Amino acid sequence: MALAVLFLVAAPYPPALAERVVGTALRDGVAYSRLQDLTDSVGPRLTGSPGAEAAVAWALQKFQEDGVSAHTEPATVPHWVRGEERAELLPAKGVAGLKLAVTALGGSPGTPSDGIEGDIVEVHTLAELQALGASAKGKIVFFNHAMSTASGKTTGYGAFVDLRTHGPAEAAKAGAAGAFVRSLATASFRSPHTGATDFAEGAPKVPAAAISTEDADLFHRLLAKGAQVRVKLWLGCKTLPDVQSANVVAEVRGREKPEEVVLLGAHLDSWDLAQGAIDDGAGAVIVMEAARLAAQLRPAPRRTIRVVLFMNEENGLAGGKAYAKAHAAEAPRHVAALESDSGAGRPLGIVLRAGGDGKALLAPWLAPLQTVGAASFVDGEAGGADISPLGPLQVPFVSVRQDNTHYFDLHHSAADTFDKVDRDALSRTAAAVSWVAVSLAEMEGTLVRPPPTPPRQRAAPDQPQPAATPPRSNR
Ligand SMILES: [Zn+2]
Structure with a gap:
């Protein structure tokens, strides 16, 4: 009891806040039912295809249902078709x-x-x-x-x-x-x-x-x-002329510092061989869940939580590049970026790429993640392909590392279908990402900005559990 009291006193957030985010994500199972809807009703979402455009419309509709304001931002994308x-x-x-x-x-x-x-x-x-x-x-x-x-x-x-x-x-x-x-x-x-x-x-x-x-x-x-x-x-197969497509950008506006942005990303496009359930339908519904839950909080978090569903991660990264270019002026006010593109596995812990002692700032907020097994920092490289263009702009990166043991059993194959997804594991990761987002948006201070990453020609890895040395490319 004494310990519990101490814990409550020490926590920098109201316990009810953690319950409303983590508890609700675990109870509602919205990420899972939404993934079923995306995979079964929209299906494959190869960049440039009718499925990709249907996914954009689908995402706008879901954000609207959640009471989260959303819009599209243009991206000119390649149009490769399989035959x-x-x-x-x-x-x-x-x-x-x-x-x-x-x-x-x-x-x-x-x-x-x-x-x-x-x-x-x-x-x-x-x-x-x-x-x-x-x-x-x-x-x-x-x-x-x-x-x-x-x-x-x-x-x-x-x-x-x-x-x-x-x-x-x-x-x-x-x-x-x-x-x-x-x-x-x-x-x-x-x-x-x-x-x-x-x-x-x-x-x-x-x-x-x-x-x-x-x-x-x-x-x-x-x-x-x-x-x-x-x-x-x-x-x-052949490459047709480029087409106009879009990222979907949604926001829960901050109550006190709306100009400061916690960016959550995932990619809406997928390969065409299957439903794109783990790559990256899972990531999309995880970050959408963070927006849905944040939009229900009263008062709203201190800073803005922005969710971007990127187009064309798989074969060009046009969406990630377009976002970084269009938002370069506000990059200094992106206080953190997190990409969810590691499948639907359970969360294992938190990975940070920040300057100074970022862990000391975030650590007091992680206790609510004990219930999902992700309350500590783990080794790895934080980042993601779509947010990699923000690295040279010194945006701090945060990742929820997931169990990816079976990720590459399915990745980019005809077996990437909804039935492979475990509801409990997906809910846990949605809870962890949502809580990390709310923490970064609500905490008093912000992470110290890291040194810039060198600009990359190609994307960072689609690879969930980064090796000690980052691979040269990753899609
Ligand atoms: Zn992916």
């Missing part, structure tokens, strides 16, 4: 023919309508590709790798994502006819995992596809015994 995609392993001595499980990488050009055909050559790094020299000409380069965990410096997504983002462009420069990239995945039932690949403007391009881990293993076994591995590939 037919199939590949066949051709029979040869010691090689049985097989229909392969492949999916085009976002940004890939298509093949001619009668496909391309070539021998497979296996490499594990971009350096190995370079070492092939002229012998890569006319071949289909197969990027194999050893990803086996979600995070982890040598086995995680961040360790190998460069093979997908840059491998095909390097293969094109080497004169190859095409490229296969082993799925960046921690589980597979011959379900290939897509993702963006980058070709520089005016540089050579080749058709590029992800291949299931099972088929990648087959290539490796056949090549190891010296067999000829010859493949035919048909891709109907």
Whole structure:
């Protein structure tokens, strides 16, 4: 009892406030039912598609239902479309023919309508590709790798994502006819995992596809015994002219310092192979829940809580860049930014990127998160792809780190569907993000601004549990 009294006296917030945020998020389950609605009624939301535009309208409607004022802000986005995609392993001595499980990488050009055909050559790094020299000409380069965990410096997504983002462009420069990239995945039932690949403007391009881990293993076994591995590939994907799309921006205006902004972000677009439930429907409904709960508080939090549902995180980051550009003048008044793009797993703790002793400022506010298992600071890198353009502007980053053990089982694959989401885990993370947002908006002081991050060409990782060294790119 004495301890409880001490705790109540020491807490910098009224206990009723914590109950109204954390308790309500856990009880209502709105994030979960809303995710079902997004995934089942709007569905896939690839940038430039009718689904992406339907998602913008859906989000505006939901914010209105929640009593949160919202509007769109323009973003000019790329418009890549998937078409037919199939590949066949051709029979040869010691090689049985097989229909392969492949999916085009976002940004890939298509093949001619009668496909391309070539021998497979296996490499594990971009350096190995370079070492092939002229012998890569006319071949289909197969990027194999050893990803086996979600995070982890040598086995995680961040360790190998460069093979997908840059491998095909390097293969094109080497004169190859095409490229296969082993799925960046921690589980597979011959379900290939897509993702963006980058070709520089005016540089050579080749058709590029992800291949299931099972088929990648087959290539490796056949090549190891010296067999000829010859493949035919048909891709109907193409890039159409850019289109106008939008970020959805919603606000709960601060009662005392409305010009100071706590930014919460997630991305509204998804890949097209499935429903985008964990990537990033979950993040979208989590930050929407924070706005819904904050809008119910009387009085309103001291500062403004702004929720941005970004467009085009997956294949261009146009929304994140457009937001940073349009709001550059008020960047010094962004007191913190948090991006929720790590799936629907349960919360594990808080990660900070701030100057001074940010932890000392935030720590007294974290006790209400004991009930969801996230009341302490944990290792990692705070940030997110869409908010990464705010790093050079010295905006402090805060993350709620989540359990991502199974994130890359599903990520960017046809298995990213609503049924994979656990209601309790999602509610807990929604509660944690909502409470962190309210804390940052309500506390007396603000986090000290960190040194600027160097501007990045590409996004920061879609990777939830950042490795000790940030990966060079991440989508
Ligand atoms: Zn994502």
